[in-house]
Amino acid sequence: MTVSSTGTLFGLGVGPGDPELITMKALRLLRAVPVIAYPAPEQGDSLARTIVASHLPGGQAEIAMRMPMVASRFPAQEVYDRAAEEIGDHLAAGRDVAVLCEGDPFFYGSFMYLFERMAADFSVEVVPGVSSLTACAAALEAPLAARNDVLTVVPATLPADDIAVRLNTADAVALIKVGRHFGKVRSILDSLGLTAYARYVQHATMASQIVLPLDAVTPEEVPYFSMILVHRRGQAWR
Numbered sequence: 165m166t167v168s169s170t171g172t173l174f175g176l177g178v179g180p181g182d183p184e185l186i187t188m189k190a191l192r193l194l195r196a197v198p199v200i201a202y203p204a205p206e207q208g209d210s211l212a213r214t215i216v217a218s219h220l221p222g223g224q225a226e227i228a229m230r231m232p233m234v235a236s237r238f239p240a241q242e243v244y245d246r247a248a249e250e251i252g253d254h255l256a257a258g259r260d261v262a263v264l265c266e267g268d269p270f271f272y273g274s275f276m277y278l279f280e281r282m283a284a285d286f287s288v289e290v291v292p293g294v295s296s297l298t299a300c301a302a303a304l305e306a307p308l309a310a311r312n313d314v315l316t317v318v319p320a321t322l323p324a325d326d327i328a329v330r331l332n333t334a335d336a337v338a339l340i341k342v343g344r345h346f347g348k349v350r351s352i353l354d355s356l357g358l359t360a361y362a363r364y365v366q367h368a369t370m371a372s373q374i375v376l377p378l379d380a381v382t383p384e385e386v387p388y389f390s391m392i393l394v395h396r397r398g399q400a401w402r
């Protein structure tokens with residue numbers, strides 16, 4: 165019998181921002197692992213680490229995967245290559261590593277870039293988290309989708325025509341990655357007569373959470389962590 169002495173890589177969903185919106189399983193693992201890793205901007209704090217900061221026991225090794233802030237559609241693959249190597253060294257030495265993932269690891273999460281590099285060679289476990297979709301619906305105090313509704317998730321980074329097609333064929337739409345694409349999305353919603361059925365949420369469940377009708381949003385100030393929820397048959401907000 166071969167006994168594996170390598171560590172396990174955990175993709176740990178840490179929820180959308182409120183430190184209390186972490187699962188008991190993620191909390192247990194977060195406190196138990198000797199190594200944590202997390203995506204971070206080139207400079208400054210990692211959102212995922214900030215979310216769990218009050219839960220950290222101290223004394224853990226930390227790997228910050230710092231992403232260059234380029235306007236490219238693709239993440240910096242070399243950063244993941246390097247991180248996979250560093251994480252792999254810990255795993256090979258028998259140390260478990262938890263990668264902190266904002267929201268849920270497999271809902272548009274960058275954890276997939278490590279998963280595809282490491283799953284063939286190491287034990288990997290994904291711990292699901294509360295995603296921004298449900299967090300935003302809760303912030304809006306309105307159902308995300310109900311009964312036979314078709315729910316569609318649309319990255320606002322798509323071309324305008326593609327977004328319009330999706331908006332026309334779904335009952336409920338979550339537009340994610342809004343940020344600097346707010347103006348484009350707003351024009352499409354206006355042209356389809358859907359603006360009254362759309363609402364904007366920024367930093368859902370964080371202390372900085374803001375919920376607004378689209379008319380009240382300043383396009384230049386829309387951050388990356390924002391979402392627009394549209395419900396064709398829902399309540400008109402104005």
Ligand SMILES: C[S@@+](CC[C@H](N)C(=O)[O-])C[C@H]1O[C@@H](n2cnc3c(N)ncnc32)[C@H](O)[C@@H]1O
Nearest residue numbers: 267268271272295296340341367368388389390
């Ligand atoms: C790359 S996706 C990651 C989603 C994340 N894995 C999840 O489960 O929610 C990033 C997008 O999710 C949305 N998002 C994530 N957290 C959010 C929050 N707290 N409030 C509003 N939108 C959020 C934004 O649209 C953001 O551009």
